[in-house]
Amino acid sequence: MLPKPQIVNLPVYQPGKPIEEVKRELGLEEVIKLASNENPYGCSPKARAAIETELSNLSLYPDGSAAELTEVLAGHHGVNRDQIIFGCGSDEIIALITRAFFLPGDETIMADSTFSVYKSNADIEGAVSIEVPLQNGTHDLQAMLGEIGEKTKAVWICNPNNPTGTIVSNAELISFLDQVPANVLVVLDEAYAEYVTDPDYSNGIKLLSQYPNLIVLRTFSKIYGLASLRIGYGVGQPNVIKLINQVREPFNTSRIGQAAAKASVTDHAFVSECREKNREGIEYLYKQFDRMQLSYFPAHGNFIMVDVKSPAVEMFQSLLKLGIIVRSGFGKYPNHIRVTVGSAEQNAKFIAALEQVLSGQGARV
Numbered sequence: 001m002l003p004k005p006q007i008v009n010l011p012v013y014q015p016g017k018p019i020e021e022v023k024r025e026l027g028l029e030e031v032i033k034l035a036s037n038e039n040p041y042g043c044s045p046k047a048r049a050a051i052e053t054e055l056s057n058l059s060l061y062p063d064g065s066a067a068e069l070t071e072v073l074a075g076h077h078g079v080n081r082d083q084i085i086f087g088c089g090s091d092e093i094i095a096l097i098t099r100a101f102f103l104p105g106d107e108t109i110m111a112d113s114t115f116s117v118y119k120s121n122a123d124i125e126g127a128v129s130i131e132v133p134l135q136n137g138t139h140d141l142q143a144m145l146g147e148i149g150e151k152t153k154a155v156w157i158c159n160p161n162n163p164t165g166t167i168v169s170n171a172e173l174i175s176f177l178d179q180v181p182a183n184v185l186v187v188l189d190e191a192y193a194e195y196v197t198d199p200d201y202s203n204g205i206k207l208l209s210q211y212p213n214l215i216v217l218r219t220f221s222k223i224y225g226l227a228s229l230r231i232g233y234g235v236g237q238p239n240v241i242k243l244i245n246q247v248r249e250p251f252n253t254s255r256i257g258q259a260a261a262k263a264s265v266t267d268h269a270f271v272s273e274c275r276e277k278n279r280e281g282i283e284y285l286y287k288q289f290d291r292m293q294l295s296y297f298p299a300h301g302n303f304i305m306v307d308v309k310s311p312a313v314e315m316f317q318s319l320l321k322l323g324i325i326v327r328s329g330f331g332k333y334p335n336h337i338r339v340t341v342g343s344a345e346q347n348a349k350f351i352a353a354l355e356q357v358l359s360g361q362g363a364r365v
């Protein structure tokens with residue numbers, strides 16, 4: 001059996017450690033997971049009700065075209081129905097884009113560091129990833145432009161960027177889009193868009209009519225709190241969406257996912273409440289990090305990347321023993337951990353654990 005040569009040495013994606021596993025392995029009663037940017041407030045009560053109703057239809061295939069959800073979202077974003085495609089999380093939309101567009105030897109440009117799923121899918125297709133270093137934790141759009149060549153198929157912009165949490169401004173983004181050749185796809189991953197409160201942030205969906213080569217990714221996994229149901233979407237021009245649709249599996253989203261997502265879109269109160277509490281959490285964490293003299297990147301999503309002034313992998317292990325799961329292992333940032341903004345209580349427990357570890361290590365606090 002000969003696999004595709006480009007996949008032979010591919011690593012398997014390492015997700016945040018599951019709570020159950022940590023409880024079992026360490027014999028802990030309480031474990032707080034701040035590793036996967038999940039919503040500490042769960043999902044909208046309207047989504048729960050929709051899920052319960054849908055339980056009587058489990059034997060039925062979903063609507064592969066997600067027509068009702070498409071209708072609601074098209075209205076929500078002010079786009080046409082043929083501009084939206086759903087995936088098993090926006091992760092799947094990323095995979096489908098590479099499947100539809102990338103040939104072996106094509107080039108694709110992304111930041112270093114950014115969401116690892118862009119590169120892993122490009123690798124699977126045999127495309128070459130050109131990784132452009134971040135500047136102060138932020139996409140260097142000018143340097144990324146400079147890398148565009150004849151073989152470039154797509155440029156990935158993660159805004160806010162995972163793992164650093166930074167954003168590119170509306171003006172920077174527009175100047176970039178104005179300069180990208182029309183035959184190069186720009187994938188704007190806005191998984192955390194609903195969390196952003198900075199007036200300099202652009203809603204990529206509003207830019208679609210001016211830039212036919214732009215596709216915007218959104219998800220129900222983050223602020224909508226539906227990560228387990230695996231539903232995300234892409235919004236773009238009908239011709240781009242049609243091509244991606246042609247390589248989509250027929251039933252890639254579930255009935256329950258579609259129903260929950262549809263009920264969530266219209267629960268504006270839930271979304272704004274989560275956004276506000278997240279902001280309060282960020283302000284609290286900023287204050288604590290300042291007090292502890294730890295530097296961090298400006299956080300625009302529901303997570304913060306902070307410099308713990310010691311190897312992040314060790315900090316990860318030390319916090320784990322105290323029942324707090326965070327994320328480490330960001331190549332360019334060996335001393336930074338990424339922590340999800342939790343509830344006020346979770347944030348306080350994280351800070352207490354962090355202080356305990358730092359003082360134990362004799363680091364300056």
Ligand SMILES: *Cc1c(COP(=O)(O)O)cnc(C)c1O
Pocket residue numbers: 037088089090091092115158161162189191218219220221222227230231232
């Ligand atoms: C979480 C995340 C996604 C996708 O999540 P799904 O659960 O697959 O929708 C996409 N991009 C970024 C940057 C993310 O952080």
